[in-house]
Amino acid sequence: MARHKYLPIFTAMPMALTLSMTTYGRAATGNGAPFVIAIGADNTGLDPETVMNNESGFVMAAIYDNLVEYKSGSTEVGPGLADKWEVSKDGKTYTFHLHRGILFHDGTPCDAGAIVAWLDRLLNKGNPNFYANKAGVDSYVDFTFHGVDSYKKTDDQTVVIHMDKPNAEFLNSLAMVWSGVTSPAAVAKYGAEYYKHPVGTGPFKFVEWVPNDHVTLEANTTFWKGKPKLGKLIYRIIPESAVRVMELTKGTVDVLADVSPADSAILASNKNVHVIVEPGLMVNGLALPTQTKPFNDPLVRQALNYAVDKDTLNKYLFKGLATTMNSPLPPSQWGYDKTLPGYPYNPEKAKQLLAKAGYPNGFNATIYVYPNPRGYNPIGGATLGQALQADLKKVGVNITLQQLEWGAYLAKVRSKDFSDMCLAGWSGDNGDPDNFVGALWETSQIPSGNLSHYSNKDFDALVAQGVSISDFKARLGLYAKAQRLLMKDAPWVFINYASTIRAHTTKVHGLVLNPTTMFFDMDKVSKD
Amino acid sequence: MLNFIARRLLHAIPVLLGVSAIVFFGMHVIPGDVAQMILGDKATPQALAHLREQLGLNQSIFIQYWKFISHACAGDFGQSLRTQNPVWQDIWTAFPVTVQLSVLSLLLALAIGIPVGVRAAVERNGWFDNLAMVAVLVGISMPVFWIGLILMIVVGVRFDLLPISGLLSDSISLQRITGMSIVDSLIAHDLEALVDTVKHLILPVVTLATIPTAVIARITRMAMLDVLKQDYIRTAWAKGLRYYPITYYHALKNALIPVITVTGLQFGALLGGAILTETVFGLPGLGRLAVNSILYRDYPEVQGIVMMASAVFVLVNLIVDVLYAVVDPRIRLDREVEP
Numbered sequence: 001m002a003r004h005k006y007l008p009i010f011t012a013m014p015m016a017l018t019l020s021m022t023t024y025g026r027a028a029t030g031n032g033a034p035f036v037i038a039i040g041a042d043n044t045g046l047d048p049e050t051v052m053n054n055e056s057g058f059v060m061a062a063i064y065d066n067l068v069e070y071k072s073g074s075t076e077v078g079p080g081l082a083d084k085w086e087v088s089k090d091g092k093t094y095t096f097h098l099h100r101g102i103l104f105h106d107g108t109p110c111d112a113g114a115i116v117a118w119l120d121r122l123l124n125k126g127n128p129n130f131y132a133n134k135a136g137v138d139s140y141v142d143f144t145f146h147g148v149d150s151y152k153k154t155d156d157q158t159v160v161i162h163m164d165k166p167n168a169e170f171l172n173s174l175a176m177v178w179s180g181v182t183s184p185a186a187v188a189k190y191g192a193e194y195y196k197h198p199v200g201t202g203p204f205k206f207v208e209w210v211p212n213d214h215v216t217l218e219a220n221t222t223f224w225k226g227k228p229k230l231g232k233l234i235y236r237i238i239p240e241s242a243v244r245v246m247e248l249t250k251g252t253v254d255v256l257a258d259v260s261p262a263d264s265a266i267l268a269s270n271k272n273v274h275v276i277v278e279p280g281l282m283v284n285g286l287a288l289p290t291q292t293k294p295f296n297d298p299l300v301r302q303a304l305n306y307a308v309d310k311d312t313l314n315k316y317l318f319k320g321l322a323t324t325m326n327s328p329l330p331p332s333q334w335g336y337d338k339t340l341p342g343y344p345y346n347p348e349k350a351k352q353l354l355a356k357a358g359y360p361n362g363f364n365a366t367i368y369v370y371p372n373p374r375g376y377n378p379i380g381g382a383t384l385g386q387a388l389q390a391d392l393k394k395v396g397v398n399i400t401l402q403q404l405e406w407g408a409y410l411a412k413v414r415s416k417d418f419s420d421m422c423l424a425g426w427s428g429d430n431g432d433p434d435n436f437v438g439a440l441w442e443t444s445q446i447p448s449g450n451l452s453h454y455s456n457k458d459f460d461a462l463v464a465q466g467v468s469i470s471d472f473k474a475r476l477g478l479y480a481k482a483q484r485l486l487m488k489d490a491p492w493v494f495i496n497y498a499s500t501i502r503a504h505t506t507k508v509h510g511l512v513l514n515p516t517t518m519f520f521d522m523d524k525v526s527k528d
Numbered sequence: 529m530l531n532f533i534a535r536r537l538l539h540a541i542p543v544l545l546g547v548s549a550i551v552f553f554g555m556h557v558i559p560g561d562v563a564q565m566i567l568g569d570k571a572t573p574q575a576l577a578h579l580r581e582q583l584g585l586n587q588s589i590f591i592q593y594w595k596f597i598s599h600a601c602a603g604d605f606g607q608s609l610r611t612q613n614p615v616w617q618d619i620w621t622a623f624p625v626t627v628q629l630s631v632l633s634l635l636l637a638l639a640i641g642i643p644v645g646v647r648a649a650v651e652r653n654g655w656f657d658n659l660a661m662v663a664v665l666v667g668i669s670m671p672v673f674w675i676g677l678i679l680m681i682v683v684g685v686r687f688d689l690l691p692i693s694g695l696l697s698d699s700i701s702l703q704r705i706t707g708m709s710i711v712d713s714l715i716a717h718d719l720e721a722l723v724d725t726v727k728h729l730i731l732p733v734v735t736l737a738t739i740p741t742a743v744i745a746r747i748t749r750m751a752m753l754d755v756l757k758q759d760y761i762r763t764a765w766a767k768g769l770r771y772y773p774i775t776y777y778h779a780l781k782n783a784l785i786p787v788i789t790v791t792g793l794q795f796g797a798l799l800g801g802a803i804l805t806e807t808v809f810g811l812p813g814l815g816r817l818a819v820n821s822i823l824y825r826d827y828p829e830v831q832g833i834v835m836m837a838s839a840v841f842v843l844v845n846l847i848v849d850v851l852y853a854v855v856d857p858r859i860r861l862d863r864e865v866e867p
Contacts, residue, residue, distance in 0.1 A: 212812035
């Protein structure tokens with residue numbers, strides 16, 4: 001009979017909850033508060049040689065060091081765990097001299113023995129903890145270490161790596177976040193579970209990983225380059241980009257790792273937020289089937305390059321967050337030649353070239369496009385395809401667009417007998433020029449990387465020489481030639497370099513955006 | 529009663545088998561090469577071939593399905609391709625988060641929906657009834673995603689009253705025991721964490737509760753209108769009973785059957801709504817896990833999650849049926865077997 005007494009509880013409960021929140025303050029901020037980096041998706045493991053996704057890389061860059069490391073904000077390689085190194089004249093033997101007294105977070109010394117143990121886990125199938133022992137491993141190991149046939153320590157601070165043929169990309173690949181040096185003791189201790197218990201020598205130590213929620217790191221106070229300025233570093237996973245933006249404007253998050261072009265405009269108008277915009281380590285273009293008529297004529301390929309209005313595309317479709325390609329290398333890549341003229345928009349010249357090639361009335365052709373946005377093409381393949389279609393129509397080239405879902409698209413454009421135009425793009429892996437010119441246009445890369453089936457003996461010779469000599473200046477000369485040759489031969493319509501965008505609150509200092517987008521040098525970052 | 533429950537559990541087997549077939553073949557119909565999706569566009573042909581081999585993708589789809597089913601029967605849903613953990617472990621980590629969110633939302637929906645429905649029925653066509661039914665219509669029509677973002681912008685950013693994503697502030701650490709942050713903070717006697725997590729849960733719970741609240745209010749009103757017409761209610765008024773005893777003790781009890789049915793169905797809708805709510809509010813629950821797994825083509829994980837969700841749904845339906853008998857003694861569940 002007296003049950004009605006409880007009714008008020010129903011209505012009071014939500015009210016009580018609402019009141020309680022005003023009686024307790026927000027969690028402490030300012031000094032001692034954790035430094036929070038918002039990322040859009042969870043990492044898939046923190047064992048550097050078994051993953052290839054940025055979310056894992058973002059975290060690992062603060063945990064691990066490498067034998068050699070990128071200089072701040074660049075793709076050029078400088079000292080890391082190794083103070084100095086020598087490369088033999090034939091380019092096959094690398095000798096690394098390690099910095100003395102470095103310890104892993106678990107106390108294991110990072111000496112020559114540890115480096116050899118690390119290499120053995122990556123290169124020796126018989127090693128009980130061989131990195132690829134489990135299914136679905138995504139790895140750069142083959143890419144980085146191809147050709148390595150032996151590795152040994154000659155004393156406690158010296159490691160010698162020998163390869164059967166020279167690989168001049170090696171140093172740049174060793175600097176990738178995917179080549180972080182893992183503690184051999186921790187690898188032995190955790191075995192197949194190591195990816196959940198990462199131990200490196202870097203500025204931050206691993207504390208916990210709550211899947212789909214956050215990863216917490218704490219300062220390695222005995223870091224060999226000096227104590228980090230931050231105490232606690234948290235990578236928070238916030239899937240919705242709109243929510244990440246709100247968290248940054250609220251100040252509950254300090255850094256947004258990835259910012260979409262649309263969000264960049266919103267954030268730029270906020271005076272408490274600083275947006276970093278830099279040309280990314282990536283290229284975006286239209287691959288032309290160089291073995292197929294009429295595209296086998298370089299005049300036609302050059303004409304198409306003149307016919308596309310890249311600057312307008314960048315300004316309106318890419319909202320100013322892309323710059324026109326003037327070289328097959330992006331500006332953040334060492335070796336990039338900024339003096340190359342590129343192909344300024346000139347539809348008249350395009351028509352002349354087409355006429356000269358025997359197509360005064362143009363021709364019909366097909367472009368294959370993917371629907372989704374890609375890192376190097378944030379507006380998506382369908383939109384870009386329509387813009388190209390409109391520009392090419394003006395010079396008499398009538399385009400039919402064929403759209404395929406990403407997986408099917410890759411299968412189509414990478415088949416041997418593919419002979420149409422298709423959108424192409426590439427994000428650099430290791431910041432070595434070969435990773436662009438070699439991966440995208442060398443004859444050996446047909447049909448998977450070289451989508452235009454471009455084959456030029458002179459060019460192949462330059463690329464082959466580029467990876468076989470280790471002298472930096474000599475390589476610069478070779479890649480300068482390769483760039484000029486590619487621009488003249490025009491296997492692609494070279495479109496643009498999409499920008500890499502990162503945002504942080506104005507309280508954050510010392511954050512530098514590396515072209516590979518990884519959070520290197522986190523020991524130098526501070527917060528008011 | 530036990531007979532009834534046993535029989536219903538047996539019925540669940542073909543249901544789960546059917547679900548498994550739909551999910552399995554559905555995942556395989558989505559275009560695109562699975563190995564390519566997993567390894568990305570930079571994978572070498574050797575790596576792709578190796579992964580196809582490892583995943584058994586070279587075998588016929590029926591053999592793959594048979595392998596999946598036979599392992600699943602032994603309780604083994606395999607290993608996640610994305611997280612590399614056993615599937616049950618990932619589900620077990622995420623499930624408590626969703627349970628906490630769904631249960632709180634359902635409680636909130638009942639706490640608001642039933643009183644609103646009752647009052648609307650009693651004051652039929654009055655101002656409260658009209659207002660409530662308009663609100664119900666709005667509540668049902670608003671997309672969960674949109675409500676969540678609007679609440680965030682207004683309550684979280686504009687007035688800065690509540691946190692907008694996650695389960696706990698970054699400065700608070702809490703030992704994970706059950707995976708339900710409220711329960712864990714109670715176990716740890718940590719008032720600060722409790723308050724913090726409750727603040728974090730208010731917006732997602734309100735968001736997720738919107739639709740069930742509206743549905744429950746509406747069905748309560750309908751059922752109450754039926755009951756309030758009955759003779760015994762008139763008798764109750766006649767003998768001088770007051771508003772609360774009549775509505776809540778005499779009438780509501782008999783109006784509860786449809787409310788229970790709808791609440792059970794809404795629990796299924798909550799699991800679906802949790803996918804959006806967890807994504808918007810960045811909560812590490814089963815819905816988020818499902819979305820991530822689908823995007824990554826993580827077959828074993830998707831299959832595990834869907835099987836889990838179906839099992840929960842079957843179980844909730846069973847509980848609903850049992851509740852019928854508890855609420856209404858006239859309903860005898862085992863009448864068929866014991867005539």
